[in-house]
Amino acid sequence: GQNIDQPTEMTATEGAIVQINCTYQTSGFNGLFWYQQHAGEAPTFLSYNVLDGLEEKGRFSSFLSRSKGYSYLLLKELQMKDSASYLCAVSPSDSNYQLIWGAGTKLIIKP
């Protein structure tokens, strides 16, 4: 079957760094996405990894290891507005655009 695992909830302190992990087992692999979703709002795109390694975008970085079926999202210099759910999603096929979604990690930032 297809499966994506990520922690249900994490807590971190304002100004600190947090790493949110995601492991996946899918029938194929054509890229991994991270989305941010604030409560009551639609998900917004953060990053896309298709090759191994680290992609940095401002305070957010995303890492992928295809051989390990593993990714993480790294958030630096945490701000209160970073409190949100972070969704990991995998595209298992290059023949269609459906995504397999993780359940999301709720990140709570404390002052």
Place this chain on the structure above:
Amino acid sequence: SAVISQKPSRDICQRGTSLTIQCQVDSQVTMMFWYRQQPGQSLTLIATANQGSEATYESGFVIDKFPISRPNLTFSTLTVSNMSPEDSSIYLCSVETLAGDEQFFGPGTRLTVL
């Protein structure tokens, strides 16, 4: 990028009635999807809306309950038919751009069925 609007943004409906949700994109897109998101849970794909042909439904979702239209490359509708309280959820439209490396989401429709 793509800008997506959905109507209505929210509605409260009676059991047994139907509601049609509209999704409008500001540019032509290849793929349009309809998701459901229960409170505190992740996204569940209902179906892929295909332009000019019948939608492709995921396991657990059927056309009689969730009829979908996609008359052109910028517009789609999802109808939630014969509603029950279990259909209370947020319904999200998303699109895949021609670049193919990102999905954009509409603001969602919050549905409450009494």
